[in-house]
Amino acid sequence: MAAYTPMIQQYLQIKADYQDAFLFFRLGDFYEMFFDDAIKASQELEITLTSRDGGGDERIPMCGVPYHSAASYIEQLIEKGYKVAICEQTEDPKQAKGVVKREVVQLITPGTMMEGRGLNEKENNYIASITSFDDATYGFAYNDLSTGENKVTLLTGGFEEVLNELSMSGAKEVVVSSSFDADLQRKMRERSVLTISFEDDTNIQSSYEHLLKELNQDKLRVTSARLLNYLYRTQKRSLDHLQPISTYQVHQYMKIDYYSKRNLELTETIRSKGKKGSLLWLLDETKTAMGGRLLKQWIDRPLINRDSIEKRLSFVETLMNHYFERQDLREKLKEVYDLERLAGRVAFGNVNARDLIQLKRSLLQVPHLKEIVAGLPNEDARHFADRLDPCEEVTDLLERALVENPPVSIKEGNIIQDGYNEELDKYRDAMKNGKTWIAMLERKEREKTGIKSLKVGYNRVFGYYIEVTKANLHLLKDGQYERKQTLANAERFITPELKEKEALILEAEEKSVELEYQLFVELRDYVKEFIPRLQALARTVSELDVLQCFATVSEERHFTRPAFSDDRRIVIKDGRHPVVEKVMNAQEYVPNDCYMDADREILLITGPNMSGKSTYMRQIALTAILAQIGCFVPASEAVLPIFDQVFTRIGAADDLISGQSTFMVEMLEAKNAITNATKDSLILFDEIGRGTSTYDGMALAQAIIEYIHNRIGAKTLFSTHYHELTVLEEELPKVKNVHVSAIEQNGKVVFLHKIKEGAADKSYGIHVAQLAELPEDLINRANEILQELEQKAVSETAMNNDDRQFENDPSDMIEETQLSFFDEPVIKKQAKFNSKEKRVLDSLKELNILDMTPLQALNTLYDLQKKLRG
Structure with a gap:
């Protein structure tokens, strides 16, 4: 440490406490970084890496960013998950004895951003x-x-x-x-x-x-x-x-785990990880940033308290029935800025005059909102109206104090209105009169000297001056002005009178700016006292915003008010997937019914790929979620239980980060559901068991269905391509088969997207491949292979049936021979046989079948049977 300069020593001492952050070390008009920080920051921010003499044996790496544009660089680092420690000079360099004192004034992290592009206005941070x-x-x-x-x-x-x-x-x-x-x-x-x-x-x-x-x-x-x-x-x-x-x-709240939230695409889509295409995207007709944030919170946490749900639904219905009032409400909400974050910035001390103007404009809308809501015929409307606090004291003060269009900076003046402060008005009057005097001086000196191009100017270095071009210098009398500066084409002069007036003007300007800043801080501190009231107002406005949003979407998308059953019935008529319907033309979407009760706890859904099984399952879950957040639902009629949890297993994806295969992810999601679900839950399982061998997958799928049926009793939609599972309808009383219908026309499949009772007759997989426009030769070959496999399956099924028959009663052998070959006396009697039977008997004797075990005899007989059938 001793080898470094005092300034670098100071840097290293401060850096020691912020090892996990970039240290932005203030040096004049720059934030500088040194050593490893400099190397890494130059890479992440794509800025030039230099070096400087730090007092040691080698030059040390260095990079920096300008103070005035540091915010954008800080945001880039925060977006990448880094932290930034802001180290400022805490004493006047002119008064410093030795190294200027510095200390970290704030640590900015991904979770503590207060402003900038890193904050999405409709998302919490x-x-x-x-x-x-x-x-x-x-x-x-x-x-x-x-x-x-x-x-x-x-x-x-x-x-x-x-x-x-x-x-x-x-x-x-x-x-x-x-x-x-x-x-x-x-x-x-x-x-x-x-x-x-x-x-x-x-x-x-x-x-x-x-x-x-x-x-x-x-x-x-x-x-x-x-x-x-x-x-x-x-x-x-x-x-x-x-x-x-x-x-x-x-x-x-209704519990929706991580997997189900992702699979149902509630707030973002699986593929793009963006909002478009999600339920949030469909619903977001909010007009305020805070309303948008509350909407997302409601989607994440649907209610399970029936009274609370019904209150929301009743208010939505009232807004739907009062179109003009709702439109007025939406227009006024458009003028309301982000009250929550404005209040936060007031407390944090980084609010500016423009922010306070936004606050004032927002508060001016509150009386109008109050009037609209109070006029609605709903028992909760009065409670909303009572909670709409206009904070008139704040509005009145800001109206008197601030100009309507202030600058961004709060330290350069021009933010306080004339007439607000008597002392400030005096300074402004001195400034105004002084500048008038300057203008009169310029006119007078032009007349006196006859130099029409003479001008009185100002800059920060020399103050006010009289400028005369070199071509006109001969018109000045000796000693008329005091020479101050020589330029290429002109000379600049001053006079005692001009410098005296300059002192008055600059003093007034300086004191005016200082006073304006002081007055602004007082304003900010006054507003700070109203933060609890502003936050309460923000909560009420955001709730109103979300409810009007529900009403707007429900009317535009022809949603209906759901009812809730006490006996866990599901009755959905003409149900739709709201997002898919919006993406498609509404006339093209095929609605479907869903009926489930105590005798229909599990729907086993079969049908072709691409026919809409997954869409059907998702729309049932989304309908339940919409109902429990207090929104109307996409159906002509909907009666639903109140679900405590929703579990889904839809789609296939490897979890590469944790090294888990598609099938492992599938099993983990299935485990999560069957270990946590109750009879009041909703389970959606799509193609369970497809990630492993046919028999393994089928066995697991059946075992899962039986487990849910016998032990949990949750309402379950289970789609599958294992047609063998459809026999469960006969074995498990609460399992019912439904299928998505499809027909063949001219060798091509037509999906009807309609749910019907009973099991599907085939999967149409090759037809789907044909729709995907795989090569024709490949499709033809697939059809050939399919026929071979089907014929083989038929043969093996027949043989398996024989297997089962032999196991049950080994004396019942080949029907064609009508021979009980295990009955030794019959064979020894050499009864009358036809020629085919005699050949069989002779063959049996040659094979010594009578000396074999029953299992050996069966295998031997199969070989013989194949020959005979051939």
Whole structure:
């Protein structure tokens, strides 16, 4: 360390505390990085790597980014999962004795972003913490620093349940203790967690003790304290916008595990990992950013409380029946900005005047929203209207204080209105009069000298000056002005009077800017006092936004209000897959019914590939989810039970990261369902067992159906190509066969996409290959092979039937011979036989069959039987 310069020593001392982050070290107008940080940052940011003399034996690597454009570079690093420690100068360089003091003022991480392109306006940016307790319980807390939301729960279903909550939240960063199990950390990374951070301090600090006052368990408090300590330690500032921590239990909502959420494409599609094509994409008619975030939360956590569901449905129905009021509501919501994140930025101290103007414009819409909602004939409308707090004190102050179109910067003035502050008005008057005097001076000096091109200008180095071109210098009298600067084509001069006026103007400008900044900070601090009210308003507005969104989509897509059964019946008439229907022309989509009751617990679905089995299964699940988030559903009639959980096994994909094959993924998802499902659950299994050999797969599929039928009793849709399984309808009373119909026309298959009772007669696999336009020769050869296999199967079936017959009664042998060859006396009597029978008897004697065991005799007889049939 001693070999380096004092400045590099300072850098290394600070860096020692931030080994897992890029240290942005402020030097003048740049953030500089050194050593390994510089090498890695130059690669990640594609910026030039240089070097400098650090006082040691070798030059040290260095790179840097300009201070004014650092935000975009920081965002690039955060998006890649890195952390950035911002190290600022904390004293005036002019007053520094030796190296200027510096310290880290903020650690920016993937889970603590407050602004920038890294924040999707309609998605929360969660950071989570996990605490492992000795009794196999896990504490799970998460926070969105940009909105202040805080939640915590205890999980007892093993680490898989923790992973499920983690994927549900979409947390980009997870905080754990430094001793947290390494294997569990690996599992979190496999679920796409960007960053794992460490925090061992779980002591409850006085600065945030008020946030924990509603928590009545030590485990909840410890888990939350770990996360809060990390936030306060890294952000190093007031976090007054953090909301009181609310607890929740996973069983309060319909449980949709990671696999099912992915397979049903609730918030993103499997292929593109994007929103388009998902249920969220279909539903998102929200008009506000916070409404969009709440919609995603509702889709992730459907309700299971019937009263709460019915309240949402009733309000949606009211909005559907009042078109004009709904349209007015949508128009006003369009003018409401992101109140949650605006409040967060106010508390965080990075709000600017434009943000406060957005806040003012948003609050001005609240009285209109209140009037619209209060006029709706719904018993909950009054409660909504009462919760719509316009915060008039804030609106009034911002209206008086801020100009309508302020600049982005809050330190360069021109943000406060005239008339708001008397002292500021005086400074502005001095500035205005001074500039008027400057203009009059220019006009007067032109007249006095006769130089029409003479001008009075200003720059930051020399202040105000009189500029005369060299061609006109001869018109000036000696000593008329004091020479200040010589240019290529002109000379610049000053006068005592001009410098005196300049001092007055610049003093007024400087004090004006300082005063405006001071007034803005006072405004910000005043608004900060209203943060709890603004957050409560934001929750109400976002809820209204989601409900109007449901009404809008339900009307446009011709959805109907669902009813709920107490006897676990499912009655869906003309059901559709809402996303597929939107992508297709609505007239082309074939609707289908679904009926299940106590005698129809399991539907065994057969039919060709591409016929719509998976679509049918998914639409049943999506209908249930839509109903339980409080939205109308895509059907002409829908009666549903309230499901506690939804499990799916649809599609085939290897899990390459964890090294698991398609079949292993399939079995893990099946295991998850059958070990956690209850009679109130919904299970969708698509082609279970296809990833292994035919007999293995068929055996597993049948065993799974029997297990669900006999032990669980959950409503289950099970699609399969194993036609042999259709006999289960006769063996298991609650299993019913249905199929997706198809017909052949001119050698080609036509999918009708209609669900009908009974089992399908064939799979049409080669027809599907033909639709995919595989080569004609290949198709023809496949048909030949298929015929050979079918003939062979028929032959083997006949032989297997004989096998079973022999096993049951070895005396019942070949019907053609009518010979009981195990009956020795019959054979020895040499009874009258026809010529064919005599040949059989002679052959048996030659083979010494009477001396064989029954099994040897059967095998020998098969060989003979084949010859005879041939």
